[in-house]
Each structure stands twice: as C-alpha cells, then as structure tokens.
Amino acid sequence: MFSKITTRLFSPRALLTALLGLTALLGLAAAPAQAQQGTWPVHVWADQVRVRTCDGTSCGLATTEQLTDVTVQAICQRWGGYVSDGPYYNHYWVEVITPHGTVGWVSAVYVSGGNNDEPVPALPEDSDCR
Structure with missing residues (x-):
C-alpha cells in the first residue's frame, strides 16, 4: 500500500501574495483610475464616442480610442459646435x-x-479651458 504524503510549499495566503506581486511587477493588473486634482468624474453613456482635439465635429481625432459606457475625468466644459443624436442635442463640449x-x-x-x-x-x- 502507498501512504499519501502531502507537502505544502506555500500557504494559500503566501501564494496569493506572491501572485499579486508578480502580476503588479509584470504590469498585468489594471491600475485603479486615479482622479487628478482639478478634475471631476463624468459618465459617458453612449457607445464608441469619439474624442476630438477641440470642441467641434470638424476637429480631428485626439486618439483612436473610443469611449463606451465609461466614467472618465473631466477638466471643464465650454460652448462649441452643435451635436445631435436622436432626441439629444447640445453645443457644450467636455x-x-x-x-x-x-x-x-x-x-x-x-x-x-x-x-x-x-x-x-x-x-x-470655461471659455478657455486650456
């Protein structure tokens, strides 16, 4: 007959701590969103919202990144180009x-x-946010 021998190299807590440390070291974990001083959280509710270089649709894209149902940090807002989508319309840009x-x-x-x-x-x- 064989006897069952159990060897425990790490406690579950030590193993979890080691894995979390390795994940952070390798940059695999998403960093928590940090609010910058002078910013406010706002929720972008729509899908694939484009981010522009200025306050109008005639402006170029600031990034290929599109925002979908996400909370981001806002710096300010100002009156700009008109946008409408279904029953919603606005001249303000954030x-x-x-x-x-x-x-x-x-x-x-x-x-x-x-x-x-x-x-x-x-x-x-602010009429001159930046």
Whole structure:
C-alpha cells in the first residue's frame, strides 16, 4: 500500500501574495483610475464616442480610442459646435482624460446628467479651458 504524503510549499495566503506581486511587477493588473486634482468624474453613456482635439465635429481625432459606457475625468466644459443624436442635442463640449490618458473633447450629448443645450451640472465652465 502507498501512504499519501502531502507537502505544502506555500500557504494559500503566501501564494496569493506572491501572485499579486508578480502580476503588479509584470504590469498585468489594471491600475485603479486615479482622479487628478482639478478634475471631476463624468459618465459617458453612449457607445464608441469619439474624442476630438477641440470642441467641434470638424476637429480631428485626439486618439483612436473610443469611449463606451465609461466614467472618465473631466477638466471643464465650454460652448462649441452643435451635436445631435436622436432626441439629444447640445453645443457644450467636455474636456476629458480618457482611460488611456489622452486629453480631448467629447460632446456633452454623450455625458450623463445634463439637459439639451445646457452645461453638465457641477462641471466648471470655461471659455478657455486650456
């Protein structure tokens, strides 16, 4: 007959700690979103929202990254080019920091909390955000 011998090299807690350390070292874990000073969280509710270099649809894209149902950090907002999507319309644009760190502009049409052609509540307005 064989006797069962169990060898325990690591406790479950030590193994978990080692795996988390290795994951962080290799950069495999997503870093938690950090709010920057002078920014406010806003929720972009729509799918595949483009981030522009300025406050209008005639502006180029700031990144190929598109925002879909995500909370991002906003810097400010200002009156810009008109955008409509279904029953929603607005002239306000919000300067945001994307999850990948790009600074650019999205129409307030796609930011939760505002009304048609009004600024996003609680977000500073500035005619010269940058």
